Amino acid sequence: AFLNLDPGQPPARLTTILGSSCARMLLTGRAQSAMVETLLDPLVERIPVAELEDAIASGPTKPARAARRAASSLAYLIYTSGSSGAPKGVMIEQRGLSNHLASLVSELGLSAGDVIAQTAPQSFVISVWQFLAGPMVGARVHVCDNANVQDPILLAREIEREGITVLEVVPSLLRVVVERINETQVRRAFAGLRVLISTGEPLPVDLCRAWFAQCPKVPLINAYGASECSDDVSLHRLTKAPAITTGIVPVGAPLPNTQLYVLDANLQPQPVGVTGELCIGGAGVGRGYINDPAQS
Template sequence: NQFNSTAVAYDQEETVHGLFEKMARAYPDAPAAIFDTQTLCYGELNEKAGQLARVLRTKGVGPDQPVGIMTDRSPEMIIGILAILKAGGAYLPIDPGYPKERIAYLLQDSQARLLLVKGALVDLAFAGETLDLEDECWYQGESILGVTSGPRHLAYVIYTSGSTGQPKGVMIEHHAVINRLQWMQKRYPLTEQDVILQKTPFSFDVSVWELFWWGMTGASAAFLGPGEEKNPQAIVEAVERWGVTVMHFVPSMLHLFLEAVESTESEKQLSSLRRVFISGEALQVPQAHRCKRLLSQTELVNLYGPTEATVDVSFHDCTGDADLMSVPIGKPIDNIELYVIDEQQHLQPIGVPGELCIAGAGLARGYWNRPELTREKFVDNPFRPGTKMYKTGDLARWLPNGEIEYLGRLDHQVKVRGYRIELGEIEAALV
């Protein structure tokens, strides 16, 4: 327990949309969201999101209410997400590339009454109301409206694979997102000159810090074109074109990216890149070494965390790792406690494997409309009575230096390009 993080006082009354509103007042003309054909400054982004939020309020959007948003990476995506938050709702990201059956299930299970889309919908059964984000009629009139949601209301609901055959919605509150962002800004501070590359699909929780971190500092986000996150050359060109300083990879995509960089000798095009974050899968030592060799000016940071604990709960700075046999997932971030326990919920000694459990500010409220599963995974914390801890199903152990080493899974969950896949879901579909 002596290895766990200490409590850090962050603004517990802050909300995600509140961060952007502050930046819009401080830097109204600064570039915020950069796209191929247009750039939204902070003032314009805040105004459009506010105008749309006013419309959403008239349609009944309020606290703790999921609002579906199904769009590709575009200005409409970030405007729509911020509008949902400003209206007081929780955004429910839906990948337009999902099968129709999965989209229908997410909308039905979440009980969403409103779906924001880009362009006309084709053959989708949805009993609620659909709103086209490309319709200019939504972006008119007053953009200032009163606050209805607070730090303990939901910011988003993201669905992850479920072992019973259907995905499950994870409910994350604003205060958990704020804690995650504030830690990241304290540990790896952005300035107004920084540019984050937003390339993670917004149905994957890693996108959360790509979508919001820059909005608390006056930095910018460059949004990669739809589908280009799988194209290493497009990523290289985007970094060079927009002077990207910060980006993220899952290890499998990092491997392909470094292969392309080495074969095309395009290291010089990445000279602006000062920090790369890795998460979603186990980072291998050869990958870390190769990254540091090809991108010698770039800091490499390994992150770990499940959707149920707001993106990431631990970090490891990949410096001085030459003699390591594996890359640790590191130490807890601020206001997070990590426990390695045995089957009787006793703490394991240093070096002894056990299940990794998470407690603290990042915990989800639970699973949407799944109280039994919530009770199974979010259990009473025996080490801090009156609080909960999340059982990850991950096997891990403490290292003597106070970091954690990831050792695999205790069940049949696998990762594909960083996405959690429960084999039971595939088995149920086959049956």
């Protein structure tokens, strides 16, 4: 299994994650070499990526035989923000990762002609699909500069320069984009996308209307999910502005092999129109939290 670490996070958080995950091997880039020396448990083996590159370059050219893994085997760990206490390590199995990637390839219509923007920090679960879905269909993944992702002008330049076709942003950033979209380069870049995905926050109806007023030919997808369920569990595609009478943007229909239930406090289904708790079932639901069975 792999564990994403964001070198931009506080050393104390990284130390906590490395300890609770029981990681025994850490791949590091040149820029992180000095930092990781202060984090590592003596039992963790550090392998500079540069050494792997040298080994690959001098190694055999025959493709390696892929290892067969059970669907129930672990694929990755991702840690929650810890906003409600200590960070918890979510365990996602191969079946959850595979189902999520295959679902997004299908639902987004990904193909070899796409360029997918990798915009999320490596500590966020959406970074997983942004890194891995493209190679499944021969698409290119472009890793965006972190500074550019938060600036509409810089992001627009990167979209145009790299030919990005699939972009995922949070609604708060999308609002800033819409406010700056009268600037020629911003409009041209965002209007050239094949699809725009909104995630991480509720998508306001007025923002949808503002988007389609400026970029009527670019579909807007509202994605909803959780780290504990392999990221997205539902998508809602909009191809035009919501009606004036629309009060909310739906989270949409569940992804394949995923079930959504609205339940009461006794875990009984609620009638249509009655408030309840959204519960998720299916292939994407993770194994629980590592070394924390009481919370799982």
